Amino acid sequence: MTSRKAWRSKGLLSVVALAGTLLAAACGGGGGTSNKTKATFAELPGSAPNYILPLAKLQYFSVANLTQFQFLMYRPLYWFGKDGTVQLNDSLSLANAPQYSADGKSVTITLKNYKWSDGTPVTSRDVEFWQNLVTANKANWAGYSPGEYPDNVVSTTVNSPTSITFNLSQAYGSYFFTYNELSQVSPLPQHVWDKTSASGAVGDYDKTSDGAQAVYKFLDQEAMSVGTYNTNPLWQVVDGPWKLKSIDTTGNVKFVPNPQYSGPVKPKLAEFDEVPFTAESAEFNLLKGGPNQPNSVDYGYIPYSDAMQKTQITNLGYRFEPWTGWEVSYFPENFTNPTSGPIFSQLYFRQAMQLLVDQSTYINKAYNGYSYPTYGPVPVRPTSSFVSSFEKSNPYPFNVNAAVALLQQHGWTVNPGGVDTCTSPGTAPNQCGQGIAAGAQASFHLEYANGQASFDQMMTQFKTDFSKAGIQINLSSNTFNTVIGNAIPCQAGKPCTWDMEFWGVWVYSPDYYPTGDLLWATGAGSNSNGYSDPNADQLISATETSNSLQAMYQYEDYLAKNLPVVWMPTPYLQLSAINSNLQGVDPQDPLANLYPENWSWSS
Amino acid sequence: MTMGPTPQESALSIGPIAIAPVEAPPEVQDLVPAYETRGVWRLALDVFLEHRLAVFGVGVVVFMVLFCFIGPLIYHTNQVDSNLNDSFLAPGAGHVLGTDQDGFDVMGRLMVGGQTSIEVGIAAAFIATAFGVIWGAVAGFFGRFVDAVMMRLVDVFLAIPPLFLLLFLASAFQPITLMTLIIVVAIDAWLIPARLVRAETLTLRTRDYVQAVTMMGGSGARIVFRHIVPNAIGTIMVNATFQVADAIILVAALGFLGLGIPLPATNWGRMLSDGVTFIFDGYWWLIYPAGIAIVLTVVAFNFIGDGLRDALEVRLQKR
Numbered sequence: 062m063t064s065r066k067a068w069r070s071k072g073l074l075s076v077v078a079l080a081g082t083l084l085a086a087a088c089g090g091g092g093g094t095s096n097k098t099k100a101t102f103a104e105l106p107g108s109a110p111n112y113i114l115p116l117a118k119l120q121y122f123s124v125a126n127l128t129q130f131q132f133l134m135y136r137p138l139y140w141f142g143k144d145g146t147v148q149l150n151d152s153l154s155l156a157n158a159p160q161y162s163a164d165g166k167s168v169t170i171t172l173k174n175y176k177w178s179d180g181t182p183v184t185s186r187d188v189e190f191w192q193n194l195v196t197a198n199k200a201n202w203a204g205y206s207p208g209e210y211p212d213n214v215v216s217t218t219v220n221s222p223t224s225i226t227f228n229l230s231q232a233y234g235s236y237f238f239t240y241n242e243l244s245q246v247s248p249l250p251q252h253v254w255d256k257t258s259a260s261g262a263v264g265d266y267d268k269t270s271d272g273a274q275a276v277y278k279f280l281d282q283e284a285m286s287v288g289t290y291n292t293n294p295l296w297q298v299v300d301g302p303w304k305l306k307s308i309d310t311t312g313n314v315k316f317v318p319n320p321q322y323s324g325p326v327k328p329k330l331a332e333f334d335e336v337p338f339t340a341e342s343a344e345f346n347l348l349k350g351g352p353n354q355p356n357s358v359d360y361g362y363i364p365y366s367d368a369m370q371k372t373q374i375t376n377l378g379y380r381f382e383p384w385t386g387w388e389v390s391y392f393p394e395n396f397t398n399p400t401s402g403p404i405f406s407q408l409y410f411r412q413a414m415q416l417l418v419d420q421s422t423y424i425n426k427a428y429n430g431y432s433y434p435t436y437g438p439v440p441v442r443p444t445s446s447f448v449s450s451f452e453k454s455n456p457y458p459f460n461v462n463a464a465v466a467l468l469q470q471h472g473w474t475v476n477p478g479g480v481d482t483c484t485s486p487g488t489a490p491n492q493c494g495q496g497i498a499a500g501a502q503a504s505f506h507l508e509y510a511n512g513q514a515s516f517d518q519m520m521t522q523f524k525t526d527f528s529k530a531g532i533q534i535n536l537s538s539n540t541f542n543t544v545i546g547n548a549i550p551c552q553a554g555k556p557c558t559w560d561m562e563f564w565g566v567w568v569y570s571p572d573y574y575p576t577g578d579l580l581w582a583t584g585a586g587s588n589s590n591g592y593s594d595p596n597a598d599q600l601i602s603a604t605e606t607s608n609s610l611q612a613m614y615q616y617e618d619y620l621a622k623n624l625p626v627v628w629m630p631t632p633y634l635q636l637s638a639i640n641s642n643l644q645g646v647d648p649q650d651p652l653a654n655l656y657p658e659n660w661s662w663s664s
Numbered sequence: 665m666t667m668g669p670t671p672q673e674s675a676l677s678i679g680p681i682a683i684a685p686v687e688a689p690p691e692v693q694d695l696v697p698a699y700e701t702r703g704v705w706r707l708a709l710d711v712f713l714e715h716r717l718a719v720f721g722v723g724v725v726v727f728m729v730l731f732c733f734i735g736p737l738i739y740h741t742n743q744v745d746s747n748l749n750d751s752f753l754a755p756g757a758g759h760v761l762g763t764d765q766d767g768f769d770v771m772g773r774l775m776v777g778g779q780t781s782i783e784v785g786i787a788a789a790f791i792a793t794a795f796g797v798i799w800g801a802v803a804g805f806f807g808r809f810v811d812a813v814m815m816r817l818v819d820v821f822l823a824i825p826p827l828f829l830l831l832f833l834a835s836a837f838q839p840i841t842l843m844t845l846i847i848v849v850a851i852d853a854w855l856i857p858a859r860l861v862r863a864e865t866l867t868l869r870t871r872d873y874v875q876a877v878t879m880m881g882g883s884g885a886r887i888v889f890r891h892i893v894p895n896a897i898g899t900i901m902v903n904a905t906f907q908v909a910d911a912i913i914l915v916a917a918l919g920f921l922g923l924g925i926p927l928p929a930t931n932w933g934r935m936l937s938d939g940v941t942f943i944f945d946g947y948w949w950l951i952y953p954a955g956i957a958i959v960l961t962v963v964a965f966n967f968i969g970d971g972l973r974d975a976l977e978v979r980l981q982k983r
C-alpha cells in the first residue's frame with residue numbers, strides 16, 4: 062500500500078509538472094524570443110543552395126541560389142526591390158544611378174565607397190573583371206541573350222577606380238538597359254578570383270578571352286563543390302552584408318555578419334540560418350511546434366494545401382503573410398527533343414494543350430485560392446502598367462472539346478483515355494505538321510518538383526484532363542534542383558529525353574523588366590526549351606530599344622497567343638509564416654530578395 | 665536412371681504426411697472415438713478451428729479479398745480520372761468514405777489499393793517462401809562449405825537494414841510496376857524462411873528415412889524435394905502466412921515513402937501517406953480507413969499463422 066501511495070504521489074506530482082509544462086508551452090504562443098540573436102529561414106522543398114558563383118549556368122539559376130544565397134554575400138551593382146515594389150533601390154546599390162549619354166549609346170557607372178570583407182575597395186576593376194568573364198563565357202551564363210548583354214557592350218572604358226563606361230552597340234531604352242542589363246552586373250573580387258588554379262597566383266588573366274575562360278573554368282569547378290565552401294579561400298571575400306559561416310550539401314546554411322559591409326544597413330542579428338526540407342509537410346510539422354521550440358523556424362511557410370490552418374499558426378505566434386512575387390508560372394515543352402520536339406513545334410498542338418489547362422480548378426483546389434490566372438509572360442501581380450488587357454483575358458479557356466477538335470483538324474486520331482496518333486502526316490493545314498511521322502503518338506513524360514502537395518494535386522488533374530483529349534502524360538517527380546537541372550535545351554552528342562518539366566515559377570530577377578529576353582529570345586541563356594520564333598525575337602527586341610508600353614503589349618500579346626510554354630496559374634511565392642517578434646521583414650520583396658540585415662527581435 | 669519411390673522408403677517414412685490413415689477393424693469401430701480415424705490434415709483442421717482468433721483471421725482475409733476484388737463490381741467508382749473539384753468531400757451520400765485530395769472516392773480507392781496490397785503481399789510471400797525454402801533446405805542438407813557460403817550470404821543480407829535494402833531496390837527497379845514491386849519485396853523477405861528451413865533441415869537430415877534414401881543412392885535433389893521440404897511443411901506454411909503479413913507492411917512502407925506504383929494506381933500505404941500530408945486539416949477519412957485496412961489484414965494473417973502453427977504442431981493434435 063505504501064509503495065502504491067508513494068507512486069500515486071509521484072504520479073500526481075508528475076501530472077502537475079506535465080500540466081504546468083503544457084500550460085507554459087500553450088501560453089508561449091507569442092512568438093517568444095528568449096533573447097534570440099539569430100533567425101532561421103525555411104528553404105522551399107528540395108531547393109537547397111548549390112552554387113555560389115554569381116555567374117550561374119541555367120541549371121543553377123534559381124531563387125535559392127541567387128536572391129536568397131549569393132545576393133546576401135555578393136551584392137549586384139544595382140539593387141532592385143524597394144519597399145515591396147519592383148524598382149531600382151539607389152540606397153542599396155553599389156553605384157550611383159547610371160548616366161546614359163545623350164545618344165543612348167554609352168552609360169557611365171560611378172561606384173560608391175564599398176569595400177570587400179578583406180578591406181580592399183570595390184573598384185571599377187572588379188566590374189571590368191565581371192564584364193570580361195561574362196563576355197568570354199556567355200554561353201555558360203543563364204543571363205545571356207544573343208545580341209544583347211554582354212554582346213551589346215562593345216567595349217568598356219575604365220575611367221578611374223570608381224568609374225567605368227560601357228560603350229553600347231546601339232541606343233537602348235534606359236529602362237530596359239538598367240532593369241535588365243545593368244541589373245545583372247555583379248562586381249567580383251578580381252584581387253582574389255582572377256586565377257586559374259587554387260595554388261596559382263592572382264593575375265590579369267581575364268584581360269584575354271582564353272584567360273577569362275580559364276578563370277571561369279576554375280571558379281565554376283570550385284563553385285560546384287558545395288562541400289568545400291566552408292574552407293575555400295575564394296568564397297571568404299564578400300562585399301554583401303553577410304559572410305558564409307558554414308554550409309553542407311543538404312542545404313543547411315549559416316551566415317554571420319560581414320563586419321566590413323559598407324552598405325547603409327548593418328546586420329543586427331548575430332547569425333542568419335537557412336534550413337532545408339525535403340517536403341513542405343516536414344517544414345509545416347516544425348512550424349506547428351510553435352516558435353518557442355529549440356529548432357523552430359522563424360520565417361517559414363504554410364503549404365497551400367494547409368492554408369486553412371493559418372489561424373492555428375497565427376495563434377502559435379506567427380504572422381501569416383502571403384508573399385506576392387514578380388513572377389509567372391509555366392512549364393516548358395522541349396522543342397529540342399528529337400521525338401516530341403516536332404509535335405510541340407506545332408502551334409495548334411500547343412493551343413490544344415493550353416486549352417486543357419483548367420486554371421480555375423487549380424487555383425481554387427490545389428492552391429486553395431492563393432494563386433491567380435496566368436495567360437502570358439508579364440506578371441499580373443504586383444499590379445503594374447505592363448499587363449495588357451489581352452493578357453488579362455483568357456485566350457485559351459479550358460475546353461476539352463475544342464482541344465479535341467483542334468487535334469482532329471490537324472490529322473490526329475483522337476483516342477480519349479488512350480493515346481492520340483498522327484494518322485495524316487504532312488505539312489498541309491489539315492495534317493500533323495513538319496517532322497511528325499505517321500503513327501507518332503501524343504505521349505509525353507512530365508517531371509515536376511516534388512515535396513509540394515499542391516503540385517501533386519495539380520499534376521494528377523493535369524494528367525486526367527489531358528487524357529480526355531488523348532494526350533498521355535506520364536508523371537514523375539524529382540527534387541526542385543534536379544528538375545531545373547534537367548530543363549536545359551538538348552545539346553549535340555548528349556542524351557536528352559525530357560519532354561516537359563515543371564518546377565513552379567519564374568521570378569523576374571535579375572531581368573526585372575519582363576521582356577522575356579532571357580527566356581524566349583532565340584538562344585537566350587534561360588530559354589530552357591529552345592523556343593525560337595522570329596516574330597517573338599523581333600517583338601522582344603522592340604521592347605529593349607523603346608520605353609514605350611505599346612512595345613511591351615505587342616510582345617506579351619504575341620506570346621500569350623503563340624505559347625512558348627504552357628501557362629499555369631501563378632501561386633504566391635509562399636504563404637509566409639513569420640515569428641511575430643521578428644521585426645524588419647515587411648514588406649516582403651516581390652523579387653524574392655531577403656533582407657536579414659534589416660531583421661531584429663522585439664523584446 | 666530415374667529413381668522411383670520404393671516400398672522401403674514409404675515404410676520407413678515417419679513424417680506427418682507419410683502416415684497412412686488407420687482403418688480400425690469393423691468389430692472395434694464402434695468403440696473407437698471418431699477422431700482417431702481422421703487423417704492428419706483433418707486433425708490439423710480441428711485444432712485450427714478451435715483457434716478462434718485464427719478463424720476470425722480467415723474471416724477477415726476472406727472479407728478483404730471479397731471487398732477488394734468483388735467490391736468494385738458492386739460499388740462503382742472512377743479510380744482512373746481525378747477530379748479536383750470533388751476533392752476532400754466528407755463521408756456521406758454518394759461517397760461513403762468521402763473523397764481524397766484528388767477527388768477519388770476513398771471507398772473505391774481502398775478497394776483498388778487493397779488489390780495491390782494483397783496481390784503483392786501474397787505473391788511476394790509466395791516467391792520469398794519458395795526461394796527461401798529451397799535455399800535453406802539445400803544449405804542445411806548439404807552442409808559444410810555449401811552451408812557456410814549460402815548462410816553467410818543470408819547473414820550479409822540480414823545485416824542490411826530492411827528498409828534501406830527496400831529503398832535501394834525500389835530505386836534500382838524504376839519505374840515501379842506491380843511485378844517489380846513483388847520482386848523487390850520478395851528479395852527483401854526470403855531471408856527468414858531460408859534460415860528457418862535450414863534449421864529444420866539440420867534436424868530432418870539425420871532422420872532414418874533420409875539416411876535410408878541416402879544409402880539407397882537417392883540424389884540430393886530428390887531428398888530435398890521429396891523428403892526434407894514435405895516434412896518441413898508445417899514450418900513453411902506458418903512462416904508463409906507471416907510472410908504475407910510482413911509483405912503487406914513492406915508494401916505499405918514503400919507506398920508511404922512514395923515508392924509505390926505511380927498514379928492512378930495506389931496501395932494502402934500510399935493512401936496513408938497521402939492522408940498524413942493533410943493530417944492537420946481534419947480529413948480523418950484519408951487516414952483511418954487505409955490504416956484500419958492495413959492493421960486488420962496484417963493482424964488477420966498473423967492470427968492465421970498462429971492457428972496454423974498450433975494446427976501443424978503434432979503435440980497439440982488429438983489422437
